[in-house]
Amino acid sequence: MPHRTFAFGDIHGEIDHLERVLERLPPLTEDDTLVFLGDYVDRGPKSREVVERLMRLPDAVPARVVCLRGNHEDAWLRIVDHGWDEFAIPVANGCRATVRSYLRDVDLPPTIDARTHEMLALTTGSFLPPDVVAWLGSLPFWYENEHGIYVHAGLPPLADGFAHPSDVERPALLAWSRRNAFIRDYRGKHVVFGHTPTAFLPQDLSSHTPDDPTDMWAGPNATGIDTGCGTGGFLTALELPAMRAYESR
Template identity: 30%
Template sequence: MKYINEVRSIAREIFISDIHGQCEAFTSLLTKLDYDPAEDILYLLGDYIDRGPQSYDVIDYLLELKDKAGPRITFLKGNHEAMMLHAFQNEEDSDVSLWMQNGGKEALRSYVGDDLISSPFDEIQHVIRRDYPDHLDFIQNLQLYEETKDHILVHAGIDPSLDNWKEASAETFVWMRSPFLETNHSTGKTVIFGHTPTLTLHQDSSVWFQSDKIGIDGGAGFQKQLNALIYENAEYSTVSVPIEA
């Protein structure tokens, strides 16, 4: 089996996670990176929606990037996309309220505006299903993980107790924190992940480097910053942009 970065060994690999509806920061970060969809390999590790004001804009822009970059871009699912899908598929009060409590209302507002945001959830859902089926299809088909020659990419983490990390449940890949954060794994590759804001892992929102894992969630959903991790010629570098109030 050939991994994507073996085939394109000279390409720069870029990893970004937890955009959280901050489309302006995301596009600013790509500009700062001088991102080229025809040359770079871009991995996006989930949580594109919720909390920030531009969830619709983020998904719409990701669809544009998907057309431009083709196989040079990979999209993973985050727990916020999982919560949205669960609410849409179940519509029970508990399923919807969990999403609403975690930024779902901001995501819905970006799709239906202030006039409809107070409508019953089933009416809002109907509008989104009717008007934005391509957005829902995109979210429904996000990957849970990706593996390259040197890295394992997930939104939240892997289960270090499993002999085969791929056998974990879908919930593990999008929700896990403990014991992944506290335990070294034995995959032989570096795990790159988002989900846990790095401000909770060390003193600031910069990328968190450990011997076997790298956390890249800069807390964009909490008005901190959006990070990019770059891997080129077997070396890491980082670029960040602050979230403007």
């Protein structure tokens, strides 16, 4: 049996979807690797539970566990460091869901207004436990093995192609970049990415199921596996090199 890699798309606070996919994987061995592409928090109702599960996972499975940093983890680190209201406050980013998942069991004194407390937590990240902040800060922006390159968002362009992650001067670009050129023009070692929901990727390039735009997207040299978990979709994990998909739906 070759060494297998199981790459997981954006989870966004949906612990039930994560558990369902983990249960559907074949039995894991110490030769296997689990790669999580980032965006564990926000939007879904149980960001705290997802983070806690991933932090414990290396002790729960025989496989190697690699958790990458998505743009939502990167954003929370910026909020904790110096605030970033432009990301924290817009409803579409789903940051309130993360705050509420951590404050759900916190009893506030009657002298503290709950809305004021939530807004302060939202704009400062003060609710995040120190060990979680340290874990978020330790997450790498990319990973590579014999089967492919794994990033949250994509590879930034160069004059004559696309940069290898090791050559990117601003690694955060690997978590935030969203360029149509990468999706259409990248040719090189297989890249597995999330970040951009598959429904927005060019279906004419997908060799997986172009008739279902919400499904995994398989382009010429890159595979997108953000299938909308946290926004009414489902979670997808991709097994490499077999290119076998596991879904929570």
